[in-house]
Amino acid sequence: MTQVLLPPRSADQATAAALPAPPRTRRRRTLPARSYTVLRALSPVLVLGVWQLASSTGLLDERTLASPLTLLDTAQRLISTGELQEAVLVSLRRAATGFALGGAVAVVLGAIVGLSRLGDALVDPLVQMLRMLPLFGLVPLFIIWFGIKEEPKVYLVALFVIVPLYLNLVSALRGVDRDLREVASALRLTTLERWRNLYVPAVTPGVLVGLRQSLGSAWIALIVAEQVNAGAGLGYLINNARDFHRVDVIVVGLLCYAVLGLLSDSLVRLLERRSLRWRGDAA
Numbered sequence: 001m002t003q004v005l006l007p008p009r010s011a012d013q014a015t016a017a018a019l020p021a022p023p024r025t026r027r028r029r030t031l032p033a034r035s036y037t038v039l040r041a042l043s044p045v046l047v048l049g050v051w052q053l054a055s056s057t058g059l060l061d062e063r064t065l066a067s068p069l070t071l072l073d074t075a076q077r078l079i080s081t082g083e084l085q086e087a088v089l090v091s092l093r094r095a096a097t098g099f100a101l102g103g104a105v106a107v108v109l110g111a112i113v114g115l116s117r118l119g120d121a122l123v124d125p126l127v128q129m130l131r132m133l134p135l136f137g138l139v140p141l142f143i144i145w146f147g148i149k150e151e152p153k154v155y156l157v158a159l160f161v162i163v164p165l166y167l168n169l170v171s172a173l174r175g176v177d178r179d180l181r182e183v184a185s186a187l188r189l190t191t192l193e194r195w196r197n198l199y200v201p202a203v204t205p206g207v208l209v210g211l212r213q214s215l216g217s218a219w220i221a222l223i224v225a226e227q228v229n230a231g232a233g234l235g236y237l238i239n240n241a242r243d244f245h246r247v248d249v250i251v252v253g254l255l256c257y258a259v260l261g262l263l264s265d266s267l268v269r270l271l272e273r274r275s276l277r278w279r280g281d282a283a
Helices: 011-018 033-056 068-081 083-115 117-132 135-146 151-174 178-186 191-225 234-243 247-275
Strands: none
Touching: 033 068, 068 083, 068 247, 083 117, 083 151, 083 191, 083 234, 083 247, 117 151, 135 151, 135 191, 151 191, 178 191, 191 234, 191 247, 234 247
16 A cells, blocks of 8 residues: 655644634625615605604694694695795895805904914914804894894804804814925915915815804704794794694794705715715715
8 A cells, every 4th residue: 555645744834724714704795875875765754654653543642743744734835825935035045144154254264273373373262262152142142233133143143154164174274284385385386376276175175074064053043043033934934833833834844944954965965075076985
C-alpha cells in the first residue's frame, strides 16, 4: 500500500486551521427607493384611517376632535365660500415678508461676524442676547410699538428667522478651509471672485440647513402672531372658530399651517438636492 506524504504545514497554517471559521455575513436586504417613497405616502394615510375608525366607533368624540370626513366637508365649505383661500393667502404673505426681512438681516450679520473678528466682537453678543430672549414675550411690546396692524406680525416672524439662519451661516463661514483662503489670497482673487468660487460653495450646505430651520420657526411665529388682534388670515379664522366652539374649523386651520410648512420645507429640500448634487449625499 502506497503511503501519501503530505508536505509539512507551517506554523501559520496550523494556527489558521485551528481557529474557527469566521461566521458568514448575511447581506442586509434593503428595499428599493420607490418602496420608501410609498411608505412615506402610506404612513399619513394609515393615521387618517385609524383616526376615522376611532371617530366612527365612538372612541373619539367629535366635540374633542372632528373626524377626517368632517374636516373634509368643512374644508370644502370654506373653499366654496372663499374664506380658506383668502386666509391662506394673507398668512402666506405675512410669512413671506417676515422671512425675507429676517433672512436678509441674518445674511448680513452672519457675513460680518463670520469674516471679521471685529464684527464677531461687536455683533455676535447682541445676536446671542436676542437668542436668549423669550421672543413670544415681545408680542405685547410690539403691539405698543407698532399697533395692531401687519407690522408686529411681520417683525415677530422676522425675529424668529434671524437666529437659526445666522448661526448656521456663521458656523459655515468659520468652517471654510484655511488653506483654501490662502490659495485665494495667493491667486489675488477679488472679493466677488472669492464669494463666488470659495465662500458660496463652502457655506451652501450650512445655509440650506439654516434655511429649513428658519422656515419652521417662521411658521411657528406666525401661528402665535396671528392669534393676537388679527383681522384676517388663518389665525383670525381659528379665533373666530374658537368663539363658536367650531373644533372642525380650528383643526382645518391648523392643518393648513402644517401643509404650508411642509410645502415650504419640500421646496428647500428640492433646492438642496439640486444645488448639492455634486456631493452625492444631499437629503
